[in-house]
Amino acid sequence: MSLETQKSENSKPTKLDFIRQVVADDCKSGKWGGKVVTRFPPEPNGYLHIGHAKAFCIDFGVAEEYGGWCNLRFDDTNPVKEEEEFVEAIKEDVAWMGWRWKYLCFASDYFQQMYDYAVELIQKGKAYVDDLPADEIGRTRGTLTAPGTPSPWRDRPVKESLDLFTRMKAGEFPNGARVLRAKIDMAHPNLNLRDPVMYRILHARHHRTGDAWCIYPMYDWAHGLEDSIEGVTHSLCSLEFENHRPLYDWFIDAINEGRPEPIHHPQQIEFARFNLTYTLMSKRKLRTLVEDGHVHGWDDPRMPTLCGMRRRGFTPEAIRDFLDRVGVAKFVGTSDYALLEHCVRDHLNKTAPRVMAVLNPLKVVITNYPEGQSEQLDAINNPEDASAGVRPLPFGRELYIERDDFMEDPPKKFFRLAPDREVRLRYAYFITCQEVVKDAVGNIVELHCTYDPATRGGDSPDGRKVKATLHWVSAAESLPMTVRMYEHLFTAENPEEVPDGQDFTVNINPNSFREVEGFVEPSVQGAEPLSRYQFERLGYYCVDKDSTADRLVFNRTVGLKDTWAKQQNKA
RNA sequence: UACCCGGUGGUGUAAUUGGCAACACACGAGUUUUUGGUACUCGCAUUCCUGGUUCAAGUCCAGGCCGGGUAGCCA
Numbered sequence: 171m172s173l174e175t176q177k178s179e180n181s182k183p184t185k186l187d188f189i190r191q192v193v194a195d196d197c198k199s200g201k202w203g204g205k206v207v208t209r210f211p212p213e214p215n216g217y218l219h220i221g222h223a224k225a226f227c228i229d230f231g232v233a234e235e236y237g238g239w240c241n242l243r244f245d246d247t248n249p250v251k252e253e254e255e256f257v258e259a260i261k262e263d264v265a266w267m268g269w270r271w272k273y274l275c276f277a278s279d280y281f282q283q284m285y286d287y288a289v290e291l292i293q294k295g296k297a298y299v300d301d302l303p304a305d306e307i308g309r310t311r312g313t314l315t316a317p318g319t320p321s322p323w324r325d326r327p328v329k330e331s332l333d334l335f336t337r338m339k340a341g342e343f344p345n346g347a348r349v350l351r352a353k354i355d356m357a358h359p360n361l362n363l364r365d366p367v368m369y370r371i372l373h374a375r376h377h378r379t380g381d382a383w384c385i386y387p388m389y390d391w392a393h394g395l396e397d398s399i400e401g402v403t404h405s406l407c408s409l410e411f412e413n414h415r416p417l418y419d420w421f422i423d424a425i426n427e428g429r430p431e432p433i434h435h436p437q438q439i440e441f442a443r444f445n446l447t448y449t450l451m452s453k454r455k456l457r458t459l460v461e462d463g464h465v466h467g468w469d470d471p472r473m474p475t476l477c478g479m480r481r482r483g484f485t486p487e488a489i490r491d492f493l494d495r496v497g498v499a500k501f502v503g504t505s506d507y508a509l510l511e512h513c514v515r516d517h518l519n520k521t522a523p524r525v526m527a528v529l530n531p532l533k534v535v536i537t538n539y540p541e542g543q544s545e546q547l548d549a550i551n552n553p554e555d556a557s558a559g560v561r562p563l564p565f566g567r568e569l570y571i572e573r574d575d576f577m578e579d580p581p582k583k584f585f586r587l588a589p590d591r592e593v594r595l596r597y598a599y600f601i602t603c604q605e606v607v608k609d610a611v612g613n614i615v616e617l618h619c620t621y622d623p624a625t626r627g628g629d630s631p632d633g634r635k636v637k638a639t640l641h642w643v644s645a646a647e648s649l650p651m652t653v654r655m656y657e658h659l660f661t662a663e664n665p666e667e668v669p670d671g672q673d674f675t676v677n678i679n680p681n682s683f684r685e686v687e688g689f690v691e692p693s694v695q696g697a698e699p700l701s702r703y704q705f706e707r708l709g710y711y712c713v714d715k716d717s718t719a720d721r722l723v724f725n726r727t728v729g730l731k732d733t734w735a736k737q738q739n740k741a
Numbered sequence: 742u743a744c745c746c747g748g749u750g751g752u753g754u755a756a757u758u759g760g761c762a763a764c765a766c767a768c769g770a771g772u773u774u775u776u777g778g779u780a781c782u783c784g785c786a787u788u789c790c791u792g793g794u795u796c797a798a799g800u801c802c803a804g805g806c807c808g809g810g811u812a813g814c815c816a
Contacts, residue, residue, distance in 0.1 A: 185755060185764095213816050248815065304814050313812055315743045349814055359744040361812050370814035389816045413745055413811055440746085442809090447752085495765060497754045499747095502809055506752045509766045519779060554779070585777070594775060628775045639775050707776045734777045 187498040189228065189439050193236055193404055196437075202403040206238025209275070209402050210264065211245045211393070214256035214377075218263045219474045220489065221443055221451045227493045228441065229406055230269040239272035241400055246278050247392050249376035257377075263476040267486045277387075277396050278378045284387050284395050285339065287425050288350060288368060292331045296424045297368060298324060299334040300351045307349070310356075311364050317357035318364045324353060338371055341384045345371050352391075354420060362417045366390055394418035397436040405438040409500065412440045444496055445504040448658035449474050450665050455674060464678055465659070471725050472659045472682055482656070483702050483712030483727030488517040507658070511728050518702060518710045518727065523551045523558060526596065526641045527690035527705040529653055531570035533616035533645060536601065539567040544647065547627065549597045561693050565598050568645035570689055572707075575640045576617060578606055583737065585637035587617070594639040596706065600625040641706045648689035651722035654714065655684045690722065702727065 186194060197204055210226040212218065233240035242264060246252050264271070291297040300307065300323045312318030335350055337343065350369040358364050368391040373384045387395075397405045415438050426432040443451075450456060451474060459465045459473070468475055471482035479489065492513040496505045526549070544566040551558035571587070580588040587593045592602040598621075605618035624631050628639070659665075662677040669676070694703065699715040709729035717723040 187754085211816090215816085245816065251815075307814075308812075311812060313743085316812095317743095318812090346814065361744085364812085367814055372814085386814095388814075393816085409746070410810055416745095442747085444753085495753075499754070501747060501753090503753060506766060509753075512766060515778085524776080550775095553776085583777095596775060636775090638777080641776075704776085704778085707778070709778095730776075730778050732777070737777090 188500070189404075189406060189441060189498055190232060190235070192437075192439060193232055196403070197236055205401075205403055206233055206236040207241070207401050207403045208233045208238065208406060209241040209243045209397065209400060210271075211243045211277075211396070212260050213245045213248070213251070214253060214260060215248075215251045216256060216453050216457075217468045217475045217477055218260055219451060219456070219476065220446065220449075220479065220493075221474075223263075223267060223476060223489060224444055224493050224496065225406070225408065226264060226269065227267070227490060228498060230264075230271075232404065232406065238403070240269070241273045241275050241402075242271035243275035243396060243400065244277065245389070245393065245396070246276055246376070246378065247387050247389060249372060249374040249386065252377055254377045259477070263480075266476065266480060267489065273400070275396075275400060276378055277392055278376060280392075280396055280399050281379060281383055281387070283399060284392060285385075287395060288387075288391070289332070289335065291352070291368075291424055292328060292335060292350070294424065294427065295328055295353065297331070297350055297352050298326055299331040299338070299348050300324070300365075300367075301348050304346055307367070311361065312356070314361070320356045321351070321365070324351075324356075324365070335369075338369070338385050339383070341373070343371055345373055347371060350385075352421070352424075354417075360413055360416060362390065362414050363420065366417060390414055390417055391421065394421055394436070394438075397438075398422060398434045401434055402436045405436040407438060407440055408443045409440045409502065411438070415440070440500070441498050442500050442502045445502070445664075446474065446510070447504055447507045447663045448660050448665070449507065450660070450674065458675070459659070462675075464675070471654070472656050480700070481712075481715065482725055483518075483700070483710060484514050485517050485521070485702070488514040491517065504664070514728050515710065515731070518704065520554050521552075522702045522704045522710055524549075524553070524706050525691055525694055525703045526563070526643055527651070527653075527688055527708065527711070528570045528572055528641065528643050528648075529686050529688040529705075529708065530573040531689060532573040532576060532614065534569045534571050534601070534642070535616060535618050536567050536569070536621045537604065537618050538620045541567055543567065544644065547597050563597055563691060563693070564644045564647040566644045566646050569595070569642045570645055570648070571595075571617075571640050571642045573614075575638075576603070576614070578614065586640060587638070592636050594625070594628050594636045595621075595642045596639050597628055598626075598642070599623070599628070600630060600636060641708070643689045643691050645689075647692055649692055649695060649722060651688055651690050651724060653686050653688055653711065653724045653726060655686060655726045657682045657684075690724075694722065697722075704730075 208229045210229040230240045300321045302321050310319045349367045351365045351367055354363045354365055356364050367388050369385045369387055372386045422435045460468055465472055469477035469481050471478055492510045544564055546562040547565050548560045549563040550560055575586040577584055577588050587603050589603050592600050594600050601619040601621045603617055603619050607616045609615050658679055659682050660677045661679045665674045665677045697713045699713050702712045705711050710727040711724040712727050714723040714725050
């Protein structure tokens with residue numbers, strides 16, 4: 171299959187980013203025999219967020235577009251930090267985003283192979299066991315501007331290193347007693363090449379290998395080998411590993427030196443991670459938010475975690491669309507949260523059924539509507555999708571409308587209900603406000619209106635117009651519900667930007683969470699958690715997992731664009 | 742003050758590899774509308790700076806400025 175065909179089948183007319191450019195060129199030149207193998211290599215020590223999603227959408231996306239495959243590989247080289255629980259959560263999130271891995275892999279599956287390679291390096295005089303304590307290794311590494319100094323054990327005989335390394339593996343030494351180091355160059359301007367540690371002693375139970383090992387490979391030693399073993403052609407990663415690439419190359423070259431069958435040497439390409447306005451991506455800071463109770467958990471709908479965004483009501487399609495539009499480059503920028511919201515609205519507009527709900531109810535009594543009577547009206551489920559059909563909607567004498575939709579003394583541009591003014595109730599009737607009923611202190615308690623029976627369905631036979639259409643629910647036949655309203659978690663576009671000696675928590679938005687009680691039309695009865703709706707004229711809402719048979723709970727995913735509110739804010 | 746990588750509207754990316762700076766979002770102004778939604782129209786840039794090469798430079802060269810990454814037995 172030709173590249174062109176492939177691309178058009180995936181209907182991605184977008185120009186190639188610099189990574190896809192390289193991959194396309196490699197496919198054309200036959201560099202890897204036309205093969206494309208990528209991988210997404212998370213460490214199973216936390217939940218995935220939108221930043222990870224950018225990475226794995228590139229990994230899986232590139233593989234798919236060029237007829238190759240992508241592995242999901244857990245980088246589980248540090249048993250003290252990793253847990254099985256996260257393996258499952260990560261698999262769920264990647265799958266939810268719509269990706270299918272070819273092989274499910276674990277770095278720990280390659281421990282023996284890595285060990286064998288390490289022994290070879292020692293035999294070649296390219297690695298040595300160092301007895302220096304950790305702090306001493308740190309001190310002798312030098313600084314950014316000053317060279318390091320060689321360890322006194324650097325030139326110890328190969329035989330001795332071999333013996334010591336074997337005994338490290340056998341468990342003869344306590345944690346931290348010795349390490350295996352690559353013998354490269356203690357004066358190298360790239361600090362990664364100053365005899366990096368390859369193995370450390372860690373007497374810890376591993377979530378997959380149990381007690382089989384008490385020495386564990388360091389990331390820099392392991393990662394390139396994992397890619398090599400899996401035949402990864404394009405090892406895509408973030409910018410901070412640019413400085414590590416020479417080390418990975420050195421390791422593979424060192425292994426291949428004098429080897430009749432060279433092992434596979436993957437090509438690493440780095441791209442920039444991305445930042446999102448009003449959002450924090452650092453795992454440590456997200457943990458602080460959870461542990462200090464600023465949010466209600468890792469899947470709090472305000473969190474940028476995939477589980478949080480899922481609970482919020484974001485769709486995988488919208489997230490992917492957003493990531494596609496953000497693009498790939500080497501410039502570390504900050505994407506606009508508004509773009510994410512746009513993508514979410516865009517997808518939900520096409521797919522979410524419409525429903526009417528009132529979040530800040532104001533009672534309306536239709537005084538000329540017969541008491542005790544009710545009727546069913548037809549409502550369109552989705553004007554963007556004719557196949558979604560219609561549903562019945564109960565109408566009665568007493569209704570609720572949104573408090574914001576009435577003003578006793580309206581300004582010039584206010585089109586909604588006001589005394590003596592006529593508006594349309596969506597899919598129902600034209601009504602006219604006749605009387606404003608207030609309590610003792612002057613609060614508006616209810617409105618008395620009359621309706622025009624001839625406008626049933628919302629059209630006037632005489633052709634007269636109204637300036638506004640309001641959403642509403644029947645007081646007698648609507649369902650009470652709790653709605654959780656979310657705002658940005660931070661008030662600052664860049665939450666990291668803080669005055670003097672303060673930390674990011676000063677930027678936390680105290681109003682990011684608010685619960686309101688409202689009413690929704692009866693058609694949503696029994697909706698499953700994660701069901702998404704548009705509450706007409708309000709926004710997109712999704713059923714929360716806390717919802718029960720007798721109490722509906724919704725999360726606001728994102729509001730509709732609101733030019734009226736925008737004008738108000740300017741005034 | 743070492744090494745590596747970057748710098749194009751407010752934001753994020755394009756520019757057939759030297760040929761009229763394009764797209765989306767945001768913002769502003771309108772049209773349509775039984776959602777003040779959607780859709781549609783219009784507006785919004787001295788390509789970080791200074792020199793150089795060239796008929797022609799965002800693109801090539803030189804110097805500068807600014808930003809990011811790097812000193813775990815973390816990944």
